[in-house]
Each structure stands twice: as structure tokens, then as C-alpha cells.
Amino acid sequence: MSEDNCIQSAMVDSLFDIFEELCEGAVSVDENARIVWINSKYLNLLGVADEDEVLGRDVQSVIPESMLAHVVETGQPILLDIMRFNNRHFVVSRLPLHNEDGVVIGAVGFVLYDSLDYLKPLISKFELLQQRLSSAEAKLAAARRTRYSIANIIGRSQHICDLKEQARAVARHTSPVLILGETGTGKELLAQSVHSASVRRHEPFVAVNLAAVPENLLEAEFFGVSPGAYTGADKRTGLGKFALANGGTLFLDEIGDMPLQLQAKLLRVLEEQEFEPVGSNAVQRVDVRIIAATSQDLEAKVRQGGFRSDLYYRLNVLLVAVPPLRERLDDIKPLSEYFLETIASRSGDALKVIDPDGLAVLESHNWPGNVRELKNTLERACLMCDSAGLSADGLRPFVPRGATAPVTAAAETGLSLPARIASIERQAISRALEMTGGKKAPAARILGISRSQLYDKIRDHRLYD
Incomplete structure (x- = not known):
């Protein structure tokens, strides 16, 4: 035998002796999964008085949940497993044994611990890692789920x-x-x-x-x-x-x-x-x-x-x-109410309410930026206005001037009589509001109508000064 083989053989013998000494029991089987050796520690765990009672017997007839026969058949080790015997649980390791030609000639099993308490730190760490993985997967799945219906x-x-x-x-x-x-x-x-x-x-x-x-x-x-x-x-x-x-x-x-x-x-x-x-x-x-x-x-x-x-x-x-929002101005009120509730909830401030004048201002804008522009406008107004409500005066600084689309002669071409009358009325109201600086009461007096009628017409025509 060469020097290298001698060192390897000595190393294997030494490791086996150390492993047997540290573990709670050891047993080995031949190529037919029959017990050929068992140490005294294992006999004590099994409650067997004499090794002659088990030598030569099929390992599963002595240890019903043993997997040594499977290791012999596959040649693959089972490095860590939990095996039950009667009402007890053992932590075990199973290794195949090979001859010089690499052929499986048996297997050896070690009882590492006769109590699962030794594995609690490892199990706890594994459970913690599993929880973190599950949490990360849940967050990732949540990020890929829809927020809206x-x-x-x-x-x-x-x-x-x-x-x-x-x-x-x-x-x-x-x-x-x-x-x-x-x-x-x-x-x-x-x-x-x-x-x-x-x-x-x-x-x-x-x-x-x-x-x-x-x-x-x-x-x-x-x-x-x-x-x-x-x-x-x-x-x-x-x-x-x-x-x-x-x-x-x-x-x-x-x-x-x-x-x-x-x-x-x-x-x-x-x-x-x-x-x-x-x-x-x-x-x-x-x-x-x-x-x-x-x-x-x-x-x-x-x-x-x-x-x-x-x-x-x-x-x-x-x-x-x-x-686009300009084609569904009836939606400005419910959208505004929703956005104002969202803004108040996020900021923790009191909910602001839009009065009829303020709503008329919003409904008169053509909103080129659509719903996003409406949301941003309301958010700016809530941040900058100290009042409890949003009036026309409070909203005008945040809505671009000239947002309304004036009715021109070219646009009137082909209009029906009711449409022409509505166009003239719209222009008259716009002119009166311009003359009074947006004040409704004097504008109503100029037009010869009540203030409530003026509010209704402002809303009907989607305009402000």
C-alpha cells in the first residue's frame, strides 16, 4: 500500500472513530441491508441487551423507519434526517460504503442526537429565513397586484x-x-x-x-x-x-x-x-x-x-x-370630492369642501391635462388656501387664465336657433362677470337676473369671468 493510501486509510479510520465516539449510536449493513455491526450506544437506544439479537437481520425488521436499504440501493447519502422509533425521534445521518472499485458494499448510519432539542437553534434559524422569504415573496406579489378595480x-x-x-x-x-x-x-x-x-x-x-x-x-x-x-x-x-x-x-x-x-x-x-x-x-x-x-x-x-x-x-x-375630462364635465364634482377626501386623509388636515362658485370655476376649464391636472390643481389649492372651503376666489389662482374656449363667429356658423341664443347668453354673462371682476351680485344686477339664476347659468354654460 502506498504512503498516500496509508494516510487516507488512517484518516478514514480516525474520522470514523471520532464520529462514533461523538454520536449517540452507529450501525452498519451489508449490500443486502442486513445488520453486520452495531455499537453498544445504539443497542441501548433500541433497548436491546445483546448484539446477537440483531446481527444478520434485515435492518428494517429491527429499525422499521431505517433508510439504510435505500442508501445501499441508490448509493446516495442522506446527510440529515429525522427518524422515529416507537415514541422517540432521532436525528440521523446515513452514508454509503464503497469498495476500492467504487461499488456499494453497504451503508453506515449514525444517530447524531437522541433528542430534537439539539436542532432547535438550526430549526429556528431555518424558520426565520423561511418567514423572511415568505414575507419578501408576499411583498413582491402585492407589488404586482392591481390597486384599482x-x-x-x-x-x-x-x-x-x-x-x-x-x-x-x-x-x-x-x-x-x-x-x-x-x-x-x-x-x-x-x-x-x-x-x-x-x-x-x-x-x-x-x-x-x-x-x-x-x-x-x-x-x-x-x-x-x-x-x-x-x-x-x-x-x-x-x-x-x-x-x-x-x-x-x-x-x-x-x-x-x-x-x-x-x-x-x-x-x-x-x-x-x-x-x-x-x-x-x-x-x-x-x-x-x-x-x-x-x-x-x-x-x-x-x-x-x-x-x-x-x-x-x-x-x-x-x-x-x-x-377627455372636457367632454365629461359632469364628472368634475365627484372627482373633486374624491380627490379632496384623499388629500385630507393623506395630509391629516380637515376636509375642504368646494362651494358652488368654486365648482363653476373648475367646470369652466377645458383641462388639457385631464384628471391628473384636476388632481394637482386641487392639491395645490388645499396646500395654499387657509380657509375651510374652496371658493372661486380661492381656486382661480391655480386654474390657468383663458381656460375657457370663447365662442367665435366661425364656431357659431350652422348653429340652431337655441344654440345661437345660448351662445349670446353665454357671452353676455362672461362680459358681465368681466365688468364686475368676477363678483356675482353686481353681475346679476347688470344682467337683470337673481344671483341664484346667475349661478345656474354659470354652471349650465361651464364658465366664469
Whole structure:
């Protein structure tokens, strides 16, 4: 025997002796899983007086839950396990034994502890790590769940009633959805509402704004990156939005800003339901519903060559148009009430109420920034106004001047008689308010009507001075 083999043999013998001394019992079996050796500690644990009672017997006939036969059969160790014997539980370790040719000739088992108390620190640490992992997974899942449902679409106008019906109808299908609407109309709120009403409501909702991601990072953002795809890439696989949204919904905001090269790859995912991560040749299957949104005229972009026609028609299966706020001024009151409650709750300040004059000011603005602009205007007014309510005088500094669209002669062309009369009345009221600096009582006297009538007409005509 060579010197190296002698050292190895001595090391094995020494380690075995130390291990046997430290553990609470040891037993070994042959290739047929019959007990060939058992130390006195194990005999005491089993309550056996003489080793002759167990030598030569099948190990499971002596220790019913022993896994040594499995170790002999597979040649794989079971480094740590809990084994029950009668009413006691042992922490055990099982190792295969090989001859010089590497053939399994038996196995040895050690009882590391005869009480689970020794494992409590390890178990406690494991449970703590498991709790942290579960908490992190729960937070991640919560971040990918929707915050809004169809009930969160606020308004009483016919436009909003129709929009809610559309959202419910679209949610019943799995085809792509294209949402059109100006900036600030609430396109993502509608997308979340559709998702939360669909069969995918318990799966992820992942949103990405294409206008906010640098063009050179968009492909990685969507499809992920395989390890080592490029210099500096993470050694771990980086998941893209499609992988994160698998089983759920992927919301693509400002789809009109997507580069043409990426449009072709998106079309392939929509058609084939598969993609390849950046730097990988492995195809990944995916089940994702696409909801896209844009404030741009996609048909015009298609004509100009800035957007693929095949992708446009693939996305435009279910079309939903969100009306601008200027077309549903009846919704300003419920929206304002909701925003004021939200602002008061967040700031801890008393709830501010808009009086009729203040509401008339809001309803006379054409709101180019739509619902987002209304929310920001109210928030600024709440922060800057010390009064308990929001009057016309309190709101005017925060609403842009010249917000109303004056009726011109060109606009009057073709109007019916009632419309012409309404136009003249509107101009008269505007002129009276301008002459009195916005004061309602003197303006009403100039017009020869009561103040309450003036309030009604201001609301009817959506104007202020």
C-alpha cells in the first residue's frame, strides 16, 4: 500500500472513530441491508441487551423507519434526517460504503442526537429565513397586484357609465386590448380595472412605460438577460417583464414610443407566445395578456411608417377609448370630492369642501391635462388656501387664465336657433362677470337676473369671468 493510501486509510479510520465516539449510536449493513455491526450506544437506544439479537437481520425488521436499504440501493447519502422509533425521534445521518472499485458494499448510519432539542437553534434559524422569504415573496406579489378595480373609475356621466360597461365586456376575453386616451385620462387605472375583473385577477399585473425606458435597454427590459450575455451582465439570469407577467397581464403604456426593431419581436411574442432572453438561444414559452395604451394617433404613425401596421392590427383587437375630462364635465364634482377626501386623509388636515362658485370655476376649464391636472390643481389649492372651503376666489389662482374656449363667429356658423341664443347668453354673462371682476351680485344686477339664476347659468354654460 502506498504512503498516500496509508494516510487516507488512517484518516478514514480516525474520522470514523471520532464520529462514533461523538454520536449517540452507529450501525452498519451489508449490500443486502442486513445488520453486520452495531455499537453498544445504539443497542441501548433500541433497548436491546445483546448484539446477537440483531446481527444478520434485515435492518428494517429491527429499525422499521431505517433508510439504510435505500442508501445501499441508490448509493446516495442522506446527510440529515429525522427518524422515529416507537415514541422517540432521532436525528440521523446515513452514508454509503464503497469498495476500492467504487461499488456499494453497504451503508453506515449514525444517530447524531437522541433528542430534537439539539436542532432547535438550526430549526429556528431555518424558520426565520423561511418567514423572511415568505414575507419578501408576499411583498413582491402585492407589488404586482392591481390597486384599482372598475369600482375605482369615478364619474356619473354617460361617458363613464359606457366606459365601465366596456371594461367589463373586455375583461371577459383574453385578446389584446388597445386603450386610447389623452395624457392624464387614467389609462393605467382602466388597464388595472380590466385585469382585476378578468380570470387572470390572481396572477401578476406588470406595467412598463416605454417612454421612460432608454431605447438600448428596452429589449432586456422585456425579455430578460441570460448570464454573461454581455460585459458586466449579472451572472444570474435577469428576468424580463414577460417572464414576470407570465400567467397574468403585461401593460404597455405609451406603446407608440416603441422602436420598430422591438415592435417586430413583440409581434412574434403575441403570435407565438414565446421569446428568447437577450444572449440566449433557449426559447421560453409564456402566457401573457397584452394591454397597450397610447396618447398618440397610432393610425397616423402607421401611415408615416413609425409603427408597424401588423402590430397595430394585432393590438387593436379590443379597442377602448377614454374620453377627455372636457367632454365629461359632469364628472368634475365627484372627482373633486374624491380627490379632496384623499388629500385630507393623506395630509391629516380637515376636509375642504368646494362651494358652488368654486365648482363653476373648475367646470369652466377645458383641462388639457385631464384628471391628473384636476388632481394637482386641487392639491395645490388645499396646500395654499387657509380657509375651510374652496371658493372661486380661492381656486382661480391655480386654474390657468383663458381656460375657457370663447365662442367665435366661425364656431357659431350652422348653429340652431337655441344654440345661437345660448351662445349670446353665454357671452353676455362672461362680459358681465368681466365688468364686475368676477363678483356675482353686481353681475346679476347688470344682467337683470337673481344671483341664484346667475349661478345656474354659470354652471349650465361651464364658465366664469
